[in-house]
Amino acid sequence: MSGGGDEMKAFRGLQAHLASRWALADGDGPEPRDIVVVPSLSFDGIDTVSIDGVIHYEERMLFALNLLRHPRARLVYVTSAPIHPAAMDYMLSLISGIPNEHMRRRLTVLSLYDSSRTPLTRKILQRPRVIERIRHLIRPERGLMTCFTVTEAERSLAVALGVPLYGVDPDLIWLGTKSGSRWAFRKAGVPLLPGAEDLKSEKDLVEAIDGLWEENDGLERMVVKQNTGFSGHGNAILDLSALSAVSPKSGASREARGQALADALSTMRFVDARQTWDTFKEKFEREGGIVETFVEDKNKRAPSCQLRISPEGSLDAISTHDQLVEGVDGQIYAGCRFPSDAAYRMDIQRDALRVGEILQEKGTVGRLAVDFICVQAAGGSWKHYAIETNLRLGGTTHPMMLLRMMTDGRYDPDTGLYLTPRGEPQFYIATDSMRSDSYRGLLVEDLLDIAAVDGLHYQAWSESGVLFHFTGALSEFGKLGITAVGKSPAEADHWFEQTRQVLDRETKGKRCTSKS
Numbered sequence: 001m002s003g004g005g006d007e008m009k010a011f012r013g014l015q016a017h018l019a020s021r022w023a024l025a026d027g028d029g030p031e032p033r034d035i036v037v038v039p040s041l042s043f044d045g046i047d048t049v050s051i052d053g054v055i056h057y058e059e060r061m062l063f064a065l066n067l068l069r070h071p072r073a074r075l076v077y078v079t080s081a082p083i084h085p086a087a088m089d090y091m092l093s094l095i096s097g098i099p100n101e102h103m104r105r106r107l108t109v110l111s112l113y114d115s116s117r118t119p120l121t122r123k124i125l126q127r128p129r130v131i132e133r134i135r136h137l138i139r140p141e142r143g144l145m146t147c148f149t150v151t152e153a154e155r156s157l158a159v160a161l162g163v164p165l166y167g168v169d170p171d172l173i174w175l176g177t178k179s180g181s182r183w184a185f186r187k188a189g190v191p192l193l194p195g196a197e198d199l200k201s202e203k204d205l206v207e208a209i210d211g212l213w214e215e216n217d218g219l220e221r222m223v224v225k226q227n228t229g230f231s232g233h234g235n236a237i238l239d240l241s242a243l244s245a246v247s248p249k250s251g252a253s254r255e256a257r258g259q260a261l262a263d264a265l266s267t268m269r270f271v272d273a274r275q276t277w278d279t280f281k282e283k284f285e286r287e288g289g290i291v292e293t294f295v296e297d298k299n300k301r302a303p304s305c306q307l308r309i310s311p312e313g314s315l316d317a318i319s320t321h322d323q324l325v326e327g328v329d330g331q332i333y334a335g336c337r338f339p340s341d342a343a344y345r346m347d348i349q350r351d352a353l354r355v356g357e358i359l360q361e362k363g364t365v366g367r368l369a370v371d372f373i374c375v376q377a378a379g380g381s382w383k384h385y386a387i388e389t390n391l392r393l394g395g396t397t398h399p400m401m402l403l404r405m406m407t408d409g410r411y412d413p414d415t416g417l418y419l420t421p422r423g424e425p426q427f428y429i430a431t432d433s434m435r436s437d438s439y440r441g442l443l444v445e446d447l448l449d450i451a452a453v454d455g456l457h458y459q460a461w462s463e464s465g466v467l468f469h470f471t472g473a474l475s476e477f478g479k480l481g482i483t484a485v486g487k488s489p490a491e492a493d494h495w496f497e498q499t500r501q502v503l504d505r506e507t508k509g510k511r512c513t514s515k516s
Contacts, residue, residue: 010159018164018365019311021144025067025166026310032072034138035146036161037064039079040120042151043230051233053473055080055115057432060393061148062091062469063401068103069095075107076137078130080120082111086444087471094406094467096460108137121153131160138163149392150366166311167366168391175359176368176391177227178290185386188354193373193385195292201285206261208291213240213257214248221294223331224268226280227287235331236268236280237294271331292387294329301374302330303340303384304396305352311365315356317413320345321396323371324431335431336396337489338418341374344382345416348372355389369394399430399483402467406458420463427492430483432470434500438507439478444471447480454502456495464491466499 024033039061058079092100143163147154150167158165174180179197196208226234246252246260266277302323321336352370368391374384409420417425458465470481484495
């Protein structure tokens with residue numbers, strides 16, 4: 001989808017109002033403000049990704065309900081599938097200071113009743129009456145649209161609604177690709193893994209792998225990445241151990257090694273189990289990609305630093321996390337701990353801000369994250385490498401925003417800690433995928449009831465407990481999200497494990513089976 005000249009001109013005109021609209025939406029004051037939230041998973045290939053309940057990731061932006069604490073704000077939240085009323089009531093209950101009924105009058109949750117894998121924004125664009133309905137719900141002269149990620153489709157929708165778009169200009173999204181990330185890391189002088197980018201074909205990939213293998217003695221594996229992906233589902237692992245007969249030290253000719261590498265691409269381990277080399281190659285050659293050396297250290301860490309570049313020109317660090325990973329060779333995001341380890345959190349924040357400066361110079365606006373790999377040296381110090389930039393919201397965004405919704409605290413960039421209004425630090429562990437087959441069939445009401453009876457809910461007086469999200473996938477897939485908060489890392493771990501134990505106990509042996 002590509003906008004023509006008229007659309008581009010209209011978009012530039014709307015974006016000229018972005019700074020003032022963003023300041024209005026983000027700030028205090030009595031002025032009216034209308035926000036349209038479109039949590040679309042606008043990723044190439046999202047229609048085939050093997051993530052159970054992926055459509056319910058549209059619930060990740062429910063923290064935007066916090067904007068309703070402004071008494072003259074109106075908010076329209078659009079989804080593909082309906083969100084359970086109990087889940088909405090729960091989220092509104094996390095917002096202090098405003099009666100729920102007052103917020104409900106100013107909130108419209110608009111479902112398209114379309115659970116297909118087509119990205120939400122494209123579904124909206126295919127429904128002119130929905131666009132017209134949204135326009136009638138907002139005052140375009142005071143409106144703003146915010147999204148999970150931004151593509152040309154979101155640009156088209158912003159123009160159709162007549163409101164500016166808070167997020168990176170689609171013309172700059174290449175900076176968030178794997179190749180664009182490596183360009184920015186080099187420009188910022190930030191360490192990155194040995195690799196090669198801007199690869200467009202199988203021939204490019206084979207030559208790049210051959211060159212890396214020759215330059216890095218003892219290399220065991222490499223990671224091949226499509227330029228865009230979601231939660232690691234555009235990655236593949238190439239094992240070089242089976243190719244020792246043609247290694248650079250073997251004496252084999254370059255032609256023989258090149259042919260062996262080309263043949264080996266079909267044997268790569270794909271993070272997305274549904275991928276084959278043919279399907280992987282089609283997207284790789286269509287959008288490009290990179291190859292990087294694989295870090296073999298079993299104790300490596302995967303921290304991330306979140307930044308915000310405001311339309312007004314500020315660049316701020318807003319959190320660091322240690323990401324929890326799973327799946328094929330630890331390539332899939334499964335959750336996070338806040339904050340990241342004190343041994344390196346300020347180092348990755350410093351380097352992420354350097355990358356942010358490069359992106360800001362290019363005109364980037366919005367939330368983003370810079371991901372790293374950290375390995376510990378023999379002396380105990382940590383060395384880090386930047387591996388990718390996500391110019392969008394991600395899995396680490398909503399846990400922090402939910403905590404802010406609940407506590408009105410702040411992130412302290414000087415220490416990397418989150419502080420309550422009383423100045424006391426809080427810690428958490430979060431996941432989108434606490435799951436068990438025994439959880440299938442649980443309704444949102446069941447979950448909230450179990451949590452109440454067993455004292456799991458976050459309590460303001462103790463500043464600890466559990467916040468729930470991603471509940472739309474619970475009944476069908478036995479999968480939910482939680483953020484377990486404590487005044488120490490150990491207390492956060494306690495709440496996390498306590499939640500798992502309670503759910504396991506309450507669902508074990510209690511599933512009903514049909515009898516014919």
